[in-house]
Amino acid sequence: MLEHQLAAIPAGDAYEHQPAKRQGSAPGQDDGIAMDHPQAPVGGQDAHQHETRSAMGPGFRAAPNARPGQKFRKTDERCDQPHEEAPARHPETKAHEKGIGGQPPEDVSPQRTDRKGDWEGHRHDVQGVIGDRNLRAQILGVGVLAFPVERHGEQTAPPSRGSGRARLRRAAALMLLTAATPLRAAPPLSTLHPAGDAAADTALLWWVLLAVSALILIFVIGAAILAMRRSPSDAPLPERLIFGGLGLAIPSLILAGLLGAAIVLGARWLGPRDDEVRVALVADLNGWTARHRRGADELFTRNLVVIPAGQRIEFLVTSQDVIHSFWIPRLGGKVDAIPGRTNRIRLHAREPGLLLGQCAEYCGPNHAHMQFRVLVTGPDDWGPTLARLEGATVDADPGVFTPRDPPAIAPLMAAAARLLDRLGMR
């Protein structure tokens, strides 16, 4: 049922109406949780910096298709918002009355079936729902502080995956991490701290590749050093043997083994299958719109993906402007969001928790800020949580600093721009 519906969606234009509506709305209206920052734990940031950043957030969304240079100007406009928007921008007062405690998710979803895709109609419900402090704090917190649910990747691995592999990974990871990253918690974008099966397979592949590569490197460099140091002899070398053996046969065997392993892994995560949960994502210059299908419902979130744990999920990814790339490093590989095409990738999360995703293809000056949150629910909580979070908008990147000062070379660039203007070349 779900598959048929999603498969019937024509590529590219299917999701366009939704972000378009959002673009038209006033900045204050769909601020969602991003506006409501006092509860957000932003570790290591001073208050002033934090305010600057959150002030940037709505400006972004006010003009999603604007050139990124405009976002600074938009900020000022936002400050002039009329006061009637105030309740929407400070929803926590309402949130306590209308929050998730007050209205069970089961009651919410039937109301929505007949208003499918009607963003405007939802807004007040959404604002109320998002008033839930804990959930909001959790979603905003990741990327700045390790989320409490998240532990070291090794600890989350189920014991059934083989203690030998786990030990190997743990030992090597420990070595690297103690050497370079004094982190107690898992780095939120690390491929070496898998939180899903695909990422775990790939991380294991990496450790195997590292070991094989290290051996080969030592062998080659060792042979070269030995060649320099050995006392010369005039015995001819068996040319065919060394070229055929060391040059062709042995590398071929190693490569064949690696290729075989890679094909098996790739087919598991890229091949066509029927998965129960599908999430459609549309990227744009300012972030990601996720559409979750649950029964006949379409549930939208912005810069937030909600998936159940312990299940393979198929993501359908496209873009409405330039090329982006959808990537949740702790779950597995990435896939490009290309306008006019819909790409698929299948991922799997092992445990409930909060993860971080990141755009991986350069998409313009906003590229560094194009992050999104992935909320992994328990297998049974998915529907209710999704219903609670419907319409939620997370700031694309609350963790990243937005520069207040002009860059060091700004005067030079401004002078050059004036010169070009005078020459009529811009």
Next chain:
Amino acid sequence: MTGTALALHRQLAAVWGAGPGWRGWLGAVNHGVVGRRFMLVAALFFLVGGVLGLLIRAQLAGPDTHFLNAPAYAQVFTMHGTVMMFLFAIPMIEGFTLWILPKILGARDLAFPRLSAFGFWCYVFGGLILLTALLAGVAPDTGWFMYTPLASRPYSPGINADVWLIGVTFVEVSAVAFAIEVVVTVLKVRAQGMALMKMPLLAWYLWITAAMMLVGFPPLIMGSVLLEVERALGLPFFDPARGGDPLLWQHLFWMFGHPEVYIIFFPAAGIISTLIAAYAGRPIIGYGWIVGALIAQAFLSFGLWVHHMFATGLPHLSLTLFSAASLLVVLPTAVQIVAWIATLWAGRPRLTLPMWYIFGFLFIFVTGGLTGVMVALIPFNLQVHDTHFVVAHLHYVLVGGFVFPVIAGLYHWLPLASGRTAERGLGLFGFWLLFLGFNLTFMVMHLTGLLGMPRRVYTYAPGLGWDIPNLVSSMGAFVMGIGFAAVLVDLLLQWRWGPHAPRTAISAPTLEWALPRRPPPYNLASLPAVTGREPLWDNPRLPLALARGQGLLAGAPRGAMETLGVSVDGRAEQVLLLPGPSLAPILAAGALGIFFLSILAGLYWLTALGAVATIVCVWRWMWQTGARQDPPLVEAAPGLLLAPSSAHPDAPARLALWGWFVVDATFLASLAFGTLFLRITTPAWAPPAIALPPLEGAAAILVAALAAALLASLARHRVERGGSAAGPLLGAAVASGAATAGLVALLLSVPRPDLHAHPATLVALAGFAALHMGLATIASAYAHARARGGFVSARRRIDVANTAELQWWTLLVVAACVLLFWWPVG
């Protein structure tokens, strides 16, 4: 023929000297001068690119850095990649090749000295466009890969992307000129007796590099032209909303971009092979294995481009095929590494300063190769693609595989170029700074990438685990920067003040060491005849004998600049008459510069003027070649009478034309690929119904083109029998002119090409065919003028023969375009 060495030198120096004053300076075409200039300018651009790299590392040194903002950072990383690839690596290869190739082949100059000078000026002018944009703050800012739609007009409205497309295309003109130059030179201009399998290995490496450039650059140029047409005129080749496809750009870009890596690596590997044999004191082991490996690798490298596109959603099966092909490349590389180590093993290697760099190369390049195997595996690739892991990998391959060997080569050949020895000391200190700084920067960067840091982010938040690895990388980058400064100072000091090098300073087997130190423009007073691959080890007295004039073509008794032309198996075949200093190359490059700059400025009336000026300049340049009387045979050696190239049917110009056919065939294939790719794979294709002109139009165009080809063939036939070619050539010019007019009419008949990619490709096909037919018209008119001017006879028939072949080739191109034009579209 034997005279004193000094008398010969004076005679040759008088003939080969550059002209006086600034005209001589601007008109220099000697391969030594042009090669040195290429390398010098490339080194300057390396400094620019290096500073940009340091800016990147300064910005990323810590989280939330204020130093650059996002738009400035975008320009910096785009220009770092662009400068290093297009303005440093490729031109450095070109300069090195131009400088050394005739020397190792035992020749006096390249086949077409003015062509390489033309390439140099194109490179300088194109590079200046990019450099000016950088200083003006309007440098390209969409990544060196220029992915559409980000680089298309709606998302990059400024001049920045146009600067890239036009500047780089201008520079690529020089790459194509270089490729034809080198392919022909290696096939035609060698020492007597030097069959292909007796060439020094370096010549093989350089030849295969040039052959790859013939096929490697056209897809990029075609893609750039299409994208510039989309940006300037609105024809939507890459716009998904109007039937285009952004993936088409990626295919065209990486069809160039992947071979590019091997184009950069091969000359460096050739340096390694040469130096290892020289410092091991024995011939390289496995010459045949290496040549075979090179050819295999060259072919394989054109089948790998999709491994840059694993995340674009292509089917898993095709990804797997490209993954397997990517892994196959390891084998030829492994064969070369085995050959290098085996040669060291069997020889008596000396640990000279270049050998230190070779060891640095070996460590870094093997590491880069191993990470290359990793990223060729699809699941791993999907995790690290577009992260700093790939940044680390590509720097290991390119810095290890190119910069280190080039520095080794600079130290190795410095005594030859400067007449002074290169000693250890500061050089070794510089090596260790470079080696440690490099590994500090990029070894850690693998981890940064595995921790999830994407490429091309201008800043990052703390707490992601990236702070310390980035700080370490930035410190390493500055150590490396100091290392480069040390090497530069060392090279300059030794160039100017090093102790004088005796002739025996370096015991190498190849012919460049038969030249006097600080080689004169004519290279050799007389040309060698070789019997083996190591002529100087076979006969250590060869340099003296050549200086005394005991070789072929001793001195310049006829007052002409001469070198020997040989057949593939090394038989002496003809005497090449080389041109002296000439302003034609810089004038032609300048006219082409007007053409490109006017597009950038949007002054299209000036564009037409630039095109006409370029044609006039090239016409005048070509006019200076040849002779009005049949030249006498030349006695190259006692009893060896050879025809001058102007009166030889297999003159290098003919081979150059065939080199151009290879380039042009790749252009055509790129355009056909683009057309078919859009028609077959674009998801939302749905073209508007277009009423094509009736098939009679196609028939008329093809008949006119066929008539032109037949008339040109008739002209050739008549010339061979001593008759006059002027009449049929005039007919050929008229017929191809008519075909050109028909093709232009066809182009203009396409309605609204800005509405959809389908009419846009029709315009592109008709335009491509019209351009070819127009050039063929000019070629026929030129040949007609030459015939009337008395440049053509039964012996001097190269102009007419080339025109006939060009006309047939044009017929083929036009027929292919017409076929695609009228091919029914579903």
